[in-house]
Amino acid sequence: MTVSKTASDAVRSSRALRKEPVDPAGDDSMLQLGELSGLLGYSLKRAQLRVFEDFLRCVAPLQLTPAQFSVLLLLDKNPGRNQTEIANTLGILRPNFVAMLDALESRDLCARMRSTNDRRSHILVLTDRGRAVLARAKKLVANKHEARLIEVLGPANHAALLEMLAKLAQEF
Amino acid sequence: MTVSKTASDAVRSSRALRKEPVDPAGDDSMLQLGELSGLLGYSLKRAQLRVFEDFLRCVAPLQLTPAQFSVLLLLDKNPGRNQTEIANTLGILRPNFVAMLDALESRDLCARMRSTNDRRSHILVLTDRGRAVLARAKKLVANKHEARLIEVLGPANHAALLEMLAKLAQEF
DNA sequence: GATATTAGATATAGCGGATAACAATTATTA
DNA sequence: TAATAATTGTTATCCGCTATATCTAATATC
Numbered sequence: 371m372t373v374s375k376t377a378s379d380a381v382r383s384s385r386a387l388r389k390e391p392v393d394p395a396g397d398d399s400m401l402q403l404g405e406l407s408g409l410l411g412y413s414l415k416r417a418q419l420r421v422f423e424d425f426l427r428c429v430a431p432l433q434l435t436p437a438q439f440s441v442l443l444l445l446d447k448n449p450g451r452n453q454t455e456i457a458n459t460l461g462i463l464r465p466n467f468v469a470m471l472d473a474l475e476s477r478d479l480c481a482r483m484r485s486t487n488d489r490r491s492h493i494l495v496l497t498d499r500g501r502a503v504l505a506r507a508k509k510l511v512a513n514k515h516e517a518r519l520i521e522v523l524g525p526a527n528h529a530a531l532l533e534m535l536a537k538l539a540q541e542f
Numbered sequence: 543m544t545v546s547k548t549a550s551d552a553v554r555s556s557r558a559l560r561k562e563p564v565d566p567a568g569d570d571s572m573l574q575l576g577e578l579s580g581l582l583g584y585s586l587k588r589a590q591l592r593v594f595e596d597f598l599r600c601v602a603p604l605q606l607t608p609a610q611f612s613v614l615l616l617l618d619k620n621p622g623r624n625q626t627e628i629a630n631t632l633g634i635l636r637p638n639f640v641a642m643l644d645a646l647e648s649r650d651l652c653a654r655m656r657s658t659n660d661r662r663s664h665i666l667v668l669t670d671r672g673r674a675v676l677a678r679a680k681k682l683v684a685n686k687h688e689a690r691l692i693e694v695l696g697p698a699n700h701a702a703l704l705e706m707l708a709k710l711a712q713e714f
Numbered sequence: 715g716a717t718a719t720t721a722g723a724t725a726t727a728g729c730g731g732a733t734a735a736c737a738a739t740t741a742t743t744a
Numbered sequence: 745t746a747a748t749a750a751t752t753g754t755t756a757t758c759c760g761c762t763a764t765a766t767c768t769a770a771t772a773t774c
Contacts, residue, residue, distance in 0.1 A: 375629040400631075401616065401620045401623065401628075401631045402619040402620055402649050403616070403618070403619070403631075403662065404615055404616070404618070405680070405758095406686075407616060407708065408704065409608075409612070409683070409688075409704065410593060410688065410691055410700070410704055410707070411590070411593045411594055411597050411608055412608070412612060413689075413704060413705055413707035413708050413710075413711050414586070414589060414590045415590050415594070415608075416595055416633070416707075416710075416711035416715090417586060417708075417710035417711045417714075418583070418586045418587050418590045419633075419709075420710055420711055420714045421582060421583045421586055421714070422583055422711035424714065425583050428692070430608070436581075436583055436584070436587075437761090440578055440581070440584060443577060443578050444574055444575075444576070444578065446576070447573070447575070447576035448573045448574055448575040451573065452721075452722090453721075453722065454720085454722080455573060456573075456722060459572075459573045459575075461588070461591075462761095462762090463762070463763065463764090464721080464722070464723085465722090465723070465724080465762095465763080465764085466761070466762065466763080467592065467722095468682065468723060468724085469724070482694055482722095486722090488721080488770075488771070489721095489769085489770060489771085490721040490722070490768095490769065490770045490771065491718065491720085491721055491722075491770095492721080492722070497591065502549075508577070511581070515583075516580075516581075518714075519582055519710075519714075522709065522713060522714055523706060523709065523710070527706055528582070528660065530699075530702065530706075531582065531703065531706050531707075532580065532582055532585060534695060534699055534702075534703050535582070535585035535586055535588075535589040535703075536579065536585050536589075537694065538585075538589035538593065538691075538694070539567060539585050539588035539589045539592055539697070540593055541548075541694060542592045542593070542596065542690075542691075542694055573741060579765090609730090613770080621728080624752075625752075625753065626751085626752065626753080634730095634731090635732065635733090636752080636753070636754085637731095637732080637733085637734095637753090637754070637755080637756090638730070638732080639753095640753070640754060640755085654753095660739075660740070660751090660752080661739060661740085661752095662738065662739045662751065662752040662753070663739095663751085663752055663753075664753070666738070685729070715771100715774100716750090716774085717772100717773080717774075718771100718772080718773070718774090719770100719771075719772065719773085720769100720770080720771070720772085721765100721768100721769085721770080721771095722768085722769090722770105723752100723766100723767080723768085723769105724765100724766080724767075724768105725764100725765085725766085725767100726763100726764085726765085726766105727762100727763080727764080727765105728762080728763080728764105728765105729760100729761085729762080730759105730760090730761085730762105731760085731761105732757100732758080732759080732760105733756100733757085733758080733759105733760080734755100734756085734757085735756085735757105735760105736747105736753105736754080736755080736756100736757085737752100737753090737754085737755105738751100738752085738753090738759070738772100739750100739751080739752080739753105739762100740749100740750065740768100741749075741750065741751085742747100742748075742750085742753095743746100743747085743748075743749090743755080744745100744746090744747080
C-alpha cells in the first residue's frame with residue numbers, strides 16, 4: 371500500500387505553491403496583495419503549508435507525515451490508551467483514524483491489542499520498531515526541522531510564536 | 543519586530559475538533575501532549591483551523607469562504623488580470639480555479655471577459671454586486687474577525703504574529 | 715432481562731489539491 | 745510564410761483529508 375507514495379507526493383506538491391511569489395513567467399509585475407497581507411488567516415495558512423512541507427522533507431527518510439508523527443508521539447507519552455482517546459486528542463474523527471492506524475500497523479510501527487477490561491476497545495502500543503522510528507524522527511525534527519525554524523525566526527521569536535499559536539488554538 | 547516576550551458546513555465541522563482538549567467523556571484524565579506542544583507545525587495547523595472557523599462564522603451572512611474572499615480582494619486590487627495570474631498569486635492551480643470562478647460568477651460577484659489583446663485569456667472583473675459584497679465582507683472581517691484576534695492576542699502581539707507568519711510564508 | 719450506550723469499523727460523500735490531456739490561440743523559428 | 749512550440753482556459757481524473765450515517769460486538773443502565 372505504498373505509504374511512500376503519499377509522503378513523497380506531498381513533498382513534490384510544494385512546487386506548485388512555490389511558484390507563487392516569484393512572478394513565474396516574468397511577464398508583468400507582481401500583483402498587489404492589498405489587505406490580504408494583513409489577514410492573519412491568510413498568512414497562517416501559507417505558513418502552515420510551508421512548515422508542513424519542510425517537515426516532510428526533513429523526515430522524508432522515515433516516511434512519516436506530520437499526522438503520523440503526532441500519533442507516534444502521543445502513543446509513546448500515553449501508553450494504554452485506546453483509539454478513541456488518541457484520535458480525539460489529535461482532532462481526528464474515529465472513522466478516519468482507522469485507516470491511519472492500519473497504515474502504521476502494517477509498517478509494524480504500532481499495534482492494536484484487545485483490552486481485557488473492555489473487549490470493545492483496542493489498546494494502542496508502540497512496537498519496538500515504532501519506538502526506534504520515533505526516536506530517529508524526533509532527532510530529525512529537532513535537528514533539521516525545528517532548528518531551521520529557530521534559525522529563520524530567532525529563538526525568542528520562535529518561542530513567542532509558539533506561545534501565541536497555542537493561545538489561538540486553545541482560547542479562540 | 544520585537545515580539546514582546548511577555549507574550550509568554552465548515553462552521554459546523556468545528557465541533558469534532560473543539561471536543562479535543564475538553565476530555566469529552568470525562569472518563570480519564572487528559573492525555574499528555576508531550577513534545578507535541580513544542581512542535582510549531584502542530585500549533586500552526588490547529589490555530590489555522592480555528593481562525594478559519596471564526597472567519598467563516600463572521601462572514602457567514604455573505605457566504606464567503608476565506609479563499610473566495612481572497613479572490614475578490616485580489617480582483618479589486620488588481621484589475622485587468624487573467625485567471626492564471628490571479629490563481630498563481632493565491633497558490634491555486636489553474637484547473638482548480640475554474641470551478642471556483644464558476645461559483646463566483648454564478649453568484650454575479652465577478653465576470654470573465656475575453657481579452658482583446660490575447661483572445662485565449664479571460665480578464666477577470668468584479669461586478670457591482672461583487673464590489674458591494676466585498677465591501678461588506680471587509681467590514682465583517684475587520685470588525686468581527688480580526689477584532690477578535692486582536693482582542694485575544696493584544697494588538698502588539700497580533701502585529702508581531704502577522705510579521706512572523708509572513709516571514710515564514712516567504713523566506714522559508 | 716430489555717434497552718441504551720460505546721468502541722471500532724465500513725461505506726460514502728464532499729472538498730481541496732494535483733496531473734494529464736485537449737482545443738483554441740499566440741509565439742517562435744526555420 | 746509555414747511548421748513547431750508554448751500558453752490559456754478547460755475537462756477529466758486521481759488522491760488525501762474530513763464528515764456523517766450505519767453496522768457489530770461488547771458493555772452499561774434501568
